[in-house]
Amino acid sequence: MIKSKFDFITEELENLKKESRYNYIRVIESPQDSWLVIEGRKKLNLCSNNYLGLANHPEIIQFCIEGIKKYGIGPGAVRSIAGTNVLHIELEKKLSEFKHTEDTILLQSGFNANLAVIPTLLDSPDDAVISDELNHASIIDAIRLSKAKRFIYKHLDMNDLEEKLKEASGCRRKVVVTDGVFSMDGDIAPLPKIVELCQKYEAILVVDDAHGEGVLGNKGRGIVDHFNLHGKVDIEVGTLSKAFGVVGGFVSSNSMVIEFLKQKARPFLFSSALTIPDTLAAIKAIDIILNSDVVERLWENTRYFKTEMMKLGFDLGSSQTPITPVMLYEESLTQEFAKMLFEEDIFAMPIFYPTVPKNKARIRVMISAMHTKNDLDFALEKFQKIGKKLGII
Template sequence: MTSLEWVDQELENLKNEGRYVPIRILETSQGAHVKIEGKEVLNMCSNNYLGLANNPEVKKAVVEAIDEYGIGAGAVRSIAGTMEIHMKLEEKVASFKHMESALVYQGGLLANLGTIPVLVSKEDVIFSEELNHASIIDGMRLSSAKRYVYDHMSVENLEKNLKEHRKEGKRSLIVTDGVFSMDGDIAPVKEIQELKDKYDTMFYVDDAHGEGVLGKNGRGIVDHFGLQGKVEIEMGTFSKALGSMGGFVAGSQKLIDLLKQRARPFLFSSALNPGDTAGVLKSIEIMERDDSLVKKLWENANFLQKGFRDAGFRLTSTKTPITPVVIGDEKKTLELSNYLYKNEGVFASPIVFPTVAKGVARIRVMPSAVHSKDDLKRTLEAFENGAKALKIM
């Protein structure tokens, strides 16, 4: 047996268990309709909430920035990679989020990996939501802080953990997703903020799926709950509703100053490309200008979710446009996804373990502001056809 023969067995196990997910290759720009394997399909699984990934204004801004600043930043931010356009974006993000300052990272995952280990270390303690994103979990591991996991959406269980373990750490951090990407539910941020004050702990919200979706003009979950200035650290991404690439952390000026001295992705990885930076700037400007895209997103989401429920499909308790259609069995979920793609021309990827727990496999349907009503009706009809053909319902 060679040193890598075990890989064959691992792949075979994934296929036998219904957990080997095919990766489709898009041959066109991101949008409501895309081309895969030479045919046009309806795209129902992208995070491009507002359609900004292919927006003409955004594309024009990217091209102009490349003409002015070039393709790459050429260095890490702390040496020679901080460009004027990075500073403009950080000022824009801070203003948009009603925060003193902001720091732009190369991605949302790097924002969590870079920030959490600066906030807490091995002498400290973290209270983490049960269904937090993998990037939060990795950031906590890198911090070496003691970790306690509280039950999903349970303020009561969080307080129980705080009572029992808060004093074990010199510093303390509560960290939660704002919107949970696999279920679509919204963290009880207002109640957590009250516990934060009661137990003298920092509060960190990962709002990757709240940007462009919740709050005034898509400002996110803190704005949604009217808690501006009461949550110390807001993290978000630019790769979903804003249609580009990158991530950020917003907070006090002093916190951002410290992150610039300590955050490893800032210190050891080249800066976000100028084109991506310009694209995000333009996306935020479009969102600030009016809320028509956000309103259209919610209109489409409400229509689609009502249609699924009326047809008898099982959805999660989603409170956002994220629309998880729960099938349960993992092989059946893959079969339905393949049926939709091959027979109905609907691209909707399966979500299976370990992304979600075993037994709750699903197809996460993602409506956007650029889908038409006909697109949504076609999606509902396709799911009904697939469920009947595969005897799922």
């Protein structure tokens, strides 16, 4: 029999199913909100990164409709070829003010923003990148695209980071890169110590603040503000797809770094710009974040839900943020728990290998400012019911 050239795909897909690691993607029939319509039924939304409830905000929708009438939809091409829209400039200025940095460059996603920074800074095998072992996939891929030697330090382990910096001491350029908030565990990088080590070993520090902006610091300005380290972190990578409720990415830094990225970063030079509606929405989102209590509401909800879940006896790992991993460890148990939650009208995603290490499976609950106390109580009741049924609490 002739073996099909695609047999390997069939085998891999079957393996994923056998190992309870197959992703079943739900279809949402309503806007992103605290409740979603899935398969014609309302489900409580506990899995979106829409931290501040801005993905379907009426003021943002109105602002976009008016802006689209004036500026249209598409950007035409990449900015270096088709020119840049005034809205891109306006958003970059607003993000720089929000982050207290000199300048900002927009990219199409947070993933692309990491791809824009690391390979552009490190283009020789004489360079070194020193990275936390639990950094986001986009940082890992950005490192793979760079030509630098790789040094991976143990998660949050500052002694190990210093060891790796010593090992890299002969290298031409050194970049230390870390998530600010780790997206699967919700723990926070010890940024003051990382800054100190980068200064000592003359390394450039890149922090991916995807889960920090809109969440940490005064008015959600992010992890740098949280630790009061303005001017001490060289490069901040950001996303518009989480707290800002839209889609897109950016890098904030000093003017020289941003000018360099605009001249050399391949995702900027070879991929089209953010769309007009995304740009408009992000502009308005910043105004709402700065002029409302959405960030405070996010934290009130987070404190309430986590305290009550711990009282029930759930293991929430090491989270310090609204990312709430309900640790179940075993893949099939986690799949079963998520399935039972769904039957009880709760949409919360099971997360397992390779997104997290093997035997570290969890239900990842994402708390948002848009949840009401009734929503959270509904979730707590269902977690308790299923936790008891499965013998977890």
